[in-house]
Amino acid sequence: MTLPLQAATRPTFWQISPLGKAIFYYLSAVAILVFLVGVYGRFSRYARASEDPFPRLDDLPARVVTAAGIVLSNQKQFDRDWVAGLWHSFVFWGFLTLLTGTTILGIDMDLYRPLTGDSFFVGDFYLSYSFVMDLMGLLFVVGLGIAIWRRYGVHMDRLWGRHTDSSDHLLVWSLFLLGVGGYLTEGVRILGTSATRDVSFETVSFVGWTVARAFEGAGVTPELATAAYPAVWWSHSLLALWFVAWVPYAKPFHMLSSFANVLTRDEKAGVRLPGVPADAAPEEIGPNEIDDFSWKQLLDQDACTKCGRCSDACPAKDVGRPLDPRDVILDLKRYREERDAGEAGEMPIIADGGTSVVDSETMESCLACMACMDSCPVEIEHLTSFTEMNRRLTESGQMDEHAQDAMMNVFQHGNSFGDPERKRPDWTDELDFDVPDAREEAVKFLWYVGDYPSYDGRNQEIAKALARVFEAADVSYGILYEDEQNAGNDVRRVGEEGLYEMLVEDNAAAIQDCEFDRIVTTDPHAYNTFMNEYPEFEACEWGEDDVFHYTQVVADLVETGALDVPTTLDYTVTFHDPCHLGRYNGEFEAPRELVDATGCERVEMPRNRKDSFCCGGGGGGLWIEVEEERKPSEERLREAVEDTKAGSGVEKFVVACPMCTTMFEDGRKTGGFEDELEIVGVTELLAEALNDGEVAASA
Template identity: 35%
Template sequence: MVATWITALLWLSLLVMGVGAVRRIRLWRQGRPNPVPFWTGLVSVPRRYLVDLHHVVARDPAMATTHVATAGGFVAAMVLLIGIYLLGLASSFFHVLLLMACGVMLIGARRVARRRRTPLPAHLSAGPWMRLPKSLMVFAVTFVALSILALVGVEQLPWLGVVLLVAVLCVALADLLFGMTWGGPMKHAFAGALHLAFHPRPQRFGGGRSTGLKPLDLSADRLGVEKVTDFHWNQLLGFDACVQCGRCEQACPAFAAGQPLNPKKLVQDLVVGMAGGSTADYAGSPHPGQSEQAACGAPDQPLFASLLDPETVWSCTTCRACVEACPMMIEHVDAVVDLRRHLTLVAGATAGKGPEVLCNLIATDNPNGNPPTHRHNWAVDLNLPLLPEVKQTDVLLWVGDGAFERRNQRTLRALVALLRRAGVAFAVLGNDELDCGDLARRLGDEATFQRLATANVRTLNQYQFARIVTTDPHAFHALKNEYPDFGGHYRVCHHTQLLAELLTVLAADGRLADSPLAGTALTYHDPCYLGRYNGEYDAPRQVLQALGAEIKEMDRSGYRARCCGGGGGAPVTDIPGKQRIPDMRMADVRETGAQLVVVACPQCCLMLEGVVEPRPQVRDVAELLLEVIEALPEPDTPFTGKAELA
């Protein structure tokens, strides 16, 4: 009798799940079409789940073991339940396996319950999530008991026992199985698996990297995202996969600064807009800057009229800390830029000084409105080779908009001196170089970005060079990862990568062993667009280690590094918060005890030097390397050859 009831409950659960799955898929399909490799995506799910997703989860060892025990035990238990009760594989062997699977699941459920003890950590969502551990434990305990009864030969229970068993199982199955497709904490399991299969950026899996924004069709009827249905369908699927773990919230510099952006809340607002409902249904961390009055959403309503405050999306620095931290691999930054594209291109509502900056880019091809001919004034005494004159070179030095800033001109001059010391053949574009377009694109002005990118590609394709080198990680990223969409396929290097390669030339005589920096404590700040966007963490550190310095890493370094606050147009939109992001980053520097913070980005340099003194000194990697070399005695036989670049 017990087996009959369980069989009936499982069939009913699968039927209800199927109906819910059809309903859920219809919600996602409200979005715009986006072709995906269907079968290839489905087949890749196990590897993407077990390798790529778990690689992110494993950064928190305690949570990783909890996840393996809970999810692994539940999946194994469901497979065995289907085998035993639906396929008739009711042997002692399978009951023993079911007992083991539910036992492991119970261990995981207890750890989940401990994680959600009161007081609940601020980044974890409350509401339905608080009953999830109980549902998991009820499910596991029930089938542990049933497995034991089956193993000892008890096949009948009193009617009261059967009624209680069915009632308990209905409660557990409602949360764990029905909730996968109808909504609830377990929704992430169903949506998450399909999100891995049909991810908007499949290049992220298998050790790949995909961070460049996708071009916008400027001839389309709809530009950017005004309504939730303007997102692609698999973006909506990704939002629905959110597990509300709060890792993105903990990583977000804007949220930490008290600005009106909480990446987790943003995703949940978009889910509310997709499914209809109210933000009152959301139980999570406070959302700075947003009214406590509940807002309602519907797929056909403009998001900024119903659910979102424009300042929410203008607070984002596009640092990708949220994306890097997300175990479900949701693309928050893509959503933010899509929303900005509507505000800028359609509504004409760019925040702060955005309209002025974009007008400058249109009129003068640089954001500050400087005369384009002044881009190389910093090098008037350096007699730099011009590529339009020499036609070909080994290295094209892309100076970027840092050339207009006196502080960053020092970095450029240091790099030029190092290139000449190493015998590198290089040239600059001179007046032919335009803004790379990064700022325009992050502010949502895709039209201006595409105009600048197309013009630069047309110029670059006239000449021959082995690689482009730049001190600006934002230009590095745009030229390397976004220009290929416009016909610009180049080998692009950051200056720290080139300097790491040239160390054997610059230190061929071993002089760096006598570096005055030997033993000096310093710390290194990872630029977001060099690190998280392009995976380069080692090259700058290799240079600093060659100088003999003691690198005292900040608690948030590498892929966890806190943004300086200078990316994504944040200094332009200037959304107020409770504190400044660069001040928080300088506090991270002070915690190391280092009196020198080394940077590798013009924006990072300006933002950190903008912190009120007294504070540690700020130096670019190139400046520091040149200072050390110039402080050493001249070699007996100076290098006069030409550097052999890889």
């Protein structure tokens, strides 16, 4: 006999006595209360921290929509690791579906039935519900199976570290047992109830049905299943209630803190850094104690899932420097929790040697490349915390001595070389034309040349090439000559906020004395700070739409026909994305278009665009000497000649950043790549193509 469709449903609290049902509801209330108390404790802790300098809850509806899109799509989980994205999507959507399904059942039992005397948990609704729950539950279990295999089977390095603890194991195994336990409970119920009713419709619960048939094949009778059901049900229910109560107190809290972190993120975090209050005393600059961090920085710590993506992406860690971005965030979190529990005494947050939460060498290793932030699936803003700690080192007189020397040079001479200001424009003397002075005539493009193209011999060649390109395009441009000073991007990131603000004032005054349409920079570091940070100061009257990197301007000249680049070059080249141009500011195509315009055959680096590997020069890396197994520049050049499609056939390594030029020229010598490839700037390729075109035309 086939059961009528409208009777298709399942018994709730089957084989559970009224007393057992009452106990279950009591324990559910306790679990929810413990959960709420824990959540309140977490968020009330943030209230004791410092205010965050940036608005975090402005335009809240738009923030909610954007955060929901990021979280629900799992887009950050797929970045750099599609397998992780896949299993996390299975687990995320499986968990969300099971939670929703449990909520629906509760609404039917505890609200709809008492109010109407009827149930909507029947017929088509029940059959659809059962199929979806079984399908998504299966994905949930499969996803957790993949996660378990990666953690314990292949033992992925990035999933393990000094902060790995019992909560990491409990989380993955408790969720897995919840998923499997749900199917065991369902299978036992289907088999047990088959003794008293037609359960043929339960085939829609295809996993539970399969489990029931497996039990039956193993010799389990409906009677035995009926007798065993209460024990199976209670095991599953108690585990679920324990998990609910446990969420705010350990790693599962990331299910809440991650969304909160994405919701309150600063879209320009790291690209722009918070300033220091004008009335702040030296001892108030940078964190002396844990509550000197802002509430958002504490939320960053709680949102960390220990996934290790930042560790894998960090170039400093890759080359053996004493920095692991994950460990820094978790060291701060552990210290805070131990302090709150009275298990740790006062100690400096950061210091040069001795006992501190974070050692100065760790922060000095940071290249401010933002690979950690780009790879983080929960939008942790590592660089803001790191910069705050660098400021503390600076204010306490513990900055690296080589960085101190560079800062003194910048303070006294406006450049990190310590050369006289009057020598800044000397590179123009070897050109066979005069470079216009933007202080004396109106120009379309105010070209900020920068320290390295002005004072470093190798980079001067790149500056000369760009000047020739501008001349060939017959554009209106000019430079500031000796009135130009260091832009300050990396000065700020090593912690010298006061000097940075002085540079902003001086550069802004010089620039605003000129008449121009656009600011054009040679250096992506200057491009970043002029575009994203200078406009926040009252001294500046330009906006982010007024600042360009030279590759953007020249690419536009090529596109509009103002500059005709002959396709005369036949080199096999690869292009390195500068961190401050690409990952920081999303410009990837302009330099590639220019390289392609010369006729070169361009092959991509395996790590390219926003996944590019830092040259090692950012964040003061040009000035600070750090012990390392190999230099980031050496690793990058090795990648070029070994891992690209062309391999050893790569003739030229193309760069669009003066700091990159310096670091890679050094790495080319120290890494033994002098006979394998040449370091060239994009402008040098363009100038060569233009020159070859002129020679061909004259012939």
